[in-house]
Amino acid sequence: MKLLRDTWLVFARSMSLTLRQPVWVVVMLMQPLFFLLLFGPLLKPLFGDDAYKTFVPSLLVMLAMFSTMFVGFGLIAELRAGVIERMRVTPVSRLALLLGRAARDIAVLLFQAVVLVLLAIPFGLSVRAGPLLLTLALLAVIGLLCTSLSYAVSLILRSEDALAPLANAVSQPLLLLSGILLPLSLAPKWLQTIANFNPFAWAVDASKALFAGRLSDDSIWQSGIILGVLALLAVVWSARQFAKGVR
Amino acid sequence: MIETRALRKSFKTRGGSVEAVRGVDLSVGDGEVFGFLGPNGAGKTTTLRMLATLLEPDGGEATLAGVDLRRQPGEVRRRIGYVAQGGATWDDVTAREELVLQGRLYGMSKAQARERAAAAIAGFQLDSLADRKCKTYSGGQRRRVDIALGIVHQPRLLFLDEPTTGLDPQSRAYMWDEIRRLRDEGMTVFLTTHYLEEADALCDRIAIIDHGQVVAEGTPADLKREIAGDVVTLGMTNRVADAATVLKGEPYLRDAEQLESGLRLYVDQGATAMPQIMRALDAAGVEFASVQLHRPSLDDVFLAKTGRSLREDAA
Numbered sequence: 001m002k003l004l005r006d007t008w009l010v011f012a013r014s015m016s017l018t019l020r021q022p023v024w025v026v027v028m029l030m031q032p033l034f035f036l037l038l039f040g041p042l043l044k045p046l047f048g049d050d051a052y053k054t055f056v057p058s059l060l061v062m063l064a065m066f067s068t069m070f071v072g073f074g075l076i077a078e079l080r081a082g083v084i085e086r087m088r089v090t091p092v093s094r095l096a097l098l099l100g101r102a103a104r105d106i107a108v109l110l111f112q113a114v115v116l117v118l119l120a121i122p123f124g125l126s127v128r129a130g131p132l133l134l135t136l137a138l139l140a141v142i143g144l145l146c147t148s149l150s151y152a153v154s155l156i157l158r159s160e161d162a163l164a165p166l167a168n169a170v171s172q173p174l175l176l177l178s179g180i181l182l183p184l185s186l187a188p189k190w191l192q193t194i195a196n197f198n199p200f201a202w203a204v205d206a207s208k209a210l211f212a213g214r215l216s217d218d219s220i221w222q223s224g225i226i227l228g229v230l231a232l233l234a235v236v237w238s239a240r241q242f243a244k245g246v247r
Numbered sequence: 248m249i250e251t252r253a254l255r256k257s258f259k260t261r262g263g264s265v266e267a268v269r270g271v272d273l274s275v276g277d278g279e280v281f282g283f284l285g286p287n288g289a290g291k292t293t294t295l296r297m298l299a300t301l302l303e304p305d306g307g308e309a310t311l312a313g314v315d316l317r318r319q320p321g322e323v324r325r326r327i328g329y330v331a332q333g334g335a336t337w338d339d340v341t342a343r344e345e346l347v348l349q350g351r352l353y354g355m356s357k358a359q360a361r362e363r364a365a366a367a368i369a370g371f372q373l374d375s376l377a378d379r380k381c382k383t384y385s386g387g388q389r390r391r392v393d394i395a396l397g398i399v400h401q402p403r404l405l406f407l408d409e410p411t412t413g414l415d416p417q418s419r420a421y422m423w424d425e426i427r428r429l430r431d432e433g434m435t436v437f438l439t440t441h442y443l444e445e446a447d448a449l450c451d452r453i454a455i456i457d458h459g460q461v462v463a464e465g466t467p468a469d470l471k472r473e474i475a476g477d478v479v480t481l482g483m484t485n486r487v488a489d490a491a492t493v494l495k496g497e498p499y500l501r502d503a504e505q506l507e508s509g510l511r512l513y514v515d516q517g518a519t520a521m522p523q524i525m526r527a528l529d530a531a532g533v534e535f536a537s538v539q540l541h542r543p544s545l546d547d548v549f550l551a552k553t554g555r556s557l558r559e560d561a562a
Contacts, residue, residue, distance in 0.1 A: 009351050009352060017340070081336065081337055081338070082335040083335060085301065085331050087352060089300070090324060090352040090400075091321050
């Protein structure tokens with residue numbers, strides 16, 4: 001009960017800060033939007049009318065990765081201002097310090113995802129409500145995984161200068177090995193084998209299956225379990241960093 | 248209010264491990280303003296952060312406000328307030344918002360938190376700025392908000408890390424008054440400082456810490472009394488080492504410290520020793536740049552206990 005209350009307090013605080021600078025929510029949406037507008041048309045002659053039906057769910061996974069992997073920057077600013085230390089002096093739950101912030105990031109992510117889907121409809125995208133909700137749930141799990149990792153790493157590094165190259169170095173191969181830009185079925189065997197170890201590739205498969213209405217596809221429950229377990233581990237690790245002696 | 252025994256903490260660095268705090272024993276009474284005096288890097292902040300549950304001690308024990316630090320850190324958090332050195336406010340929110348949130352984090356209801364925030368705002372005379380964003384505050388105003396955040400839940404024990412560092416003299420005087428007011432309201436205040444005047448003027452008792460260990464503890468007056476007699480400080484333009492040899496063994500001399508360009512002498516009676524010192528050194532051909540006779544200060548206590556001057560260290 002205390003955890004819920006504390007998480008809500010931290011969430012409400014973070015959310016109110018985000019809503020004061022809503023421009024960043026839009027800026028983070030720019031990257032997938034550019035892909036939708038400037039890259040999507042390239043796929044149409046290759047994959048026909050269904051191009052957006054496979055491309056948009058992939059874009060949503062990309063959005064989930066990139067909108068959350070960099071949230072640590074905000075935390076480093078809070079660390080520097082002494083706000084984290086001030087909160088850690090109170091009896092507030094250490095887990096809530098993480099979950100409250102992650103909940104804010106996930107809420108922002110889901111908002112961006114819905115906007116992206118709505119903007120894609122004029123391009124010929126169609127999706128039913130049930131599969132869309134399941135996709136959003138999957139995105140939330142990805143968001144929880146990436147924000148937890150981003151926060152944990154920020155608490156260890158405590159420096160934007162170190163976080164930026166690290167986040168880039170990690171996210172670029174994950175993006176290329178996920179089949180977001182082009183389907184991995186085009187890839188040579190060895191590349192496909194490596195991609196099998198990329199949890200985000202599984203998420204891309206799952207969201208594509210959901211958007212195509214193939215609800216019984218194995219990738220859906222498989223990616224749910226893979227990402228769910230990873231997210232849980234990331235939360236435990238990250239909450240430990242919040243509990244430790246960070247400045 | 249605070250009892251510690253053999254509190255220890257070391258940090259891993261590139262070159263190995265550094266013992267920041269090596270066995271600190273402290274005893275702080277109820278309702279005291281207790282000062283932790285020492286140069287930068289002496290282990291003040293590390294000790295304070297351990298006591299405030301922010302850092303896990305490597306060894307030792309501590310009891311704060313009747314609660315065991317290592318067994319019940321959550322309960323300790325409820326009973327203490329802590330104000331860090333670097334500030335604790337976010338630029339884009341107001342002091343009132345921060346105070347209400349802090350109260351809520353301490354478990355208060357919304358109404359309670361608003362009430363306590365209003366009381367803290369009135370107490371620290373923040374009315375005119377409480378609803379402006381924190382980034383518009385001056386350094387002194389920010390520090391007042393920081394301390395208001397530390398006491399919003401009315402703790403019995405308040406930790407202040409270097410509360411007046413970087414403040415102008417006027418803000419510092421105001422801060423001293425505030426700290427005395429908190430003490431008069433029954434709060435125990437434990438503060439760190441590297442200002443001698445602050446320890447002398449503000450603190451009921453002090454502990455001097457150097458290289459992670461407490462080297463002296465007592466009231467400022469007691470500590471100064473330990474250094475019996477007077478202090479003669481001689482500035483010289485030449486032959487400092489010779490002068491020390493000349494004076495060695497003189498019956499009125501209790502102790503001597505060689506400074507960079509001069510000597511500091513501890514003597515029983517300044518008035519009778521002074522002419523003898525001057526005669527002896529004049530005969531040895533020493534040229535003086537300055538001569539001072541004064542009662543022992545806390546700096547002399549520090550020098551006697553650690554072999555270094557806190558003033559030189561700070562400069």
